[in-house]
Amino acid sequence: MTHILSSWKGKVIVATGGVAVASGLVIGGMVATSGNAAPPKTATPVSADNASAAAMPPFRLPFPCGQKWRGDTTASSAHTKYEIDFNQGRDLSNVDEGRTVVAAAAGTVIRSTRHVNQSGYGNHVVVQHSGGYQSWYAHLKYRSVKVGQKVKSGTKIGAVGRTTRPSNSGMTAHLHYEVRKNGQYPPVAAYFSGKRFPYPQPRPGVTLTACKGGSTPPPASPVAKICGKGFKQIDSRALGKAGRVYLGYNKANKNNCVITVKGKGKKVKMSAFLQPKGGKAKTDTGNFTQYAGPVKVAAPGKCVKWGGYIGSTKWYSGWSHCG
Numbered sequence: 360m361t362h363i364l365s366s367w368k369g370k371v372i373v374a375t376g377g378v379a380v381a382s383g384l385v386i387g388g389m390v391a392t393s394g395n396a397a398p399p400k401t402a403t404p405v406s407a408d409n410a411s412a413a414a415m416p417p418f419r420l421p422f423p424c425g426q427k428w429r430g431d432t433t434a435s436s437a438h439t440k441y442e443i444d445f446n447q448g449r450d451l452s453n454v455d456e457g458r459t460v461v462a463a464a465a466g467t468v469i470r471s472t473r474h475v476n477q478s479g480y481g482n483h484v485v486v487q488h489s490g491g492y493q494s495w496y497a498h499l500k501y502r503s504v505k506v507g508q509k510v511k512s513g514t515k516i517g518a519v520g521r522t523t524r525p526s527n528s529g530m531t532a533h534l535h536y537e538v539r540k541n542g543q544y545p546p547v548a549a550y551f552s553g554k555r556f557p558y559p560q561p562r563p564g565v566t567l568t569a570c571k572g573g574s575t576p577p578p579a580s581p582v583a584k585i586c587g588k589g590f591k592q593i594d595s596r597a598l599g600k601a602g603r604v605y606l607g608y609n610k611a612n613k614n615n616c617v618i619t620v621k622g623k624g625k626k627v628k629m630s631a632f633l634q635p636k637g638g639k640a641k642t643d644t645g646n647f648t649q650y651a652g653p654v655k656v657a658a659p660g661k662c663v664k665w666g667g668y669i670g671s672t673k674w675y676s677g678w679s680h681c682g
């Protein structure tokens with residue numbers, strides 16, 4: 360079965376015989392074939408059941424933590440067994456187009472390319488992980504990584520799209536995801552946060568929450584980096600999806616520190632705020648690319664109010680962390 364990532368999600372019906380398809384995407388010793396491609400004879404199918412989860416890198420759902428996505432494995436010309444299609448919004452629509460796709464585990468980007476005529480993968484990225492595993496992300500709207508780039512688990516690699524070969528213009532936006540062992544096709548079973556994907560999953564699929572199950576460590580706190588040496592994070596609050604406000608404390612000089620942090624991008628009006636009880640409030644407000652603050656106040660034994668905003672999303676505490 361060739362992996363024609365065709366239009367089964369859309370309206371275009373693809374003939375399974377006689378369609379000229381180059382499956383030149385397969386790496387790891389497999390060569391491009393053309394015509395009505397059968398799996399190259401050099402391919403040794405890897406039984407997913409031989410793929411021990413323990414030997415795998417700690418894969419997570421390839422979306423930002425906390426997001427819920429539905430994965431399905433509906434059989435199609437594009438799917439033999441273990442490939443998964445992800446949708447967050449309605450299936451068979453393009454509401455997911457542009458949504459962030461992240462690396463499912465740390466690794467090195469070994470492919471970031473657009474195959475328009477050659478295959479149905481469209482814009483796709485392949486990340487090489489430890490243990491010979493690779494994660495494949497297809498139909499991306501755009502790619503954010505380059506070949507050779509090292510990525511962490513959770514690094515943005517692109518956005519959900521519907522890029523594929525021109526004849527399949529009816530395909531709807533989704534993320535096609537697969538895991539390969541030693542570059543071989545067909546893929547092996549995918550795991551997320553230590554759990555095997557519950558195959559098979561006809562549409563609409565099973566809903567999974569990114570990072571739930573917890574084998575992915577939380578991202579390192581930016582408090583020490585931005586507030587300075589000796590500061591440790593003691594609290595934080597999300598500002599919607601825009602970013603997060605952090606409260607840090609330095610035992611050595613009894614200073615509190617507040618920073619408001621967002622991901623890189625355009626300048627946005629944002630603010631960090633800190634006030635000790637009985638003392639003057641300090642704020643840092645402006646148009647920043649990454650963060651507001653740090654604002655620091657010595658408040659030994661005193662309650663503080665802290666908070667901040669990014670754009671229109673704000674959060675402020677009451678008196679807290681007294682002492």
Ligand SMILES: [Zn+2]
Nearest residue numbers: 437443444535
């Ligand atoms: Zn697919």
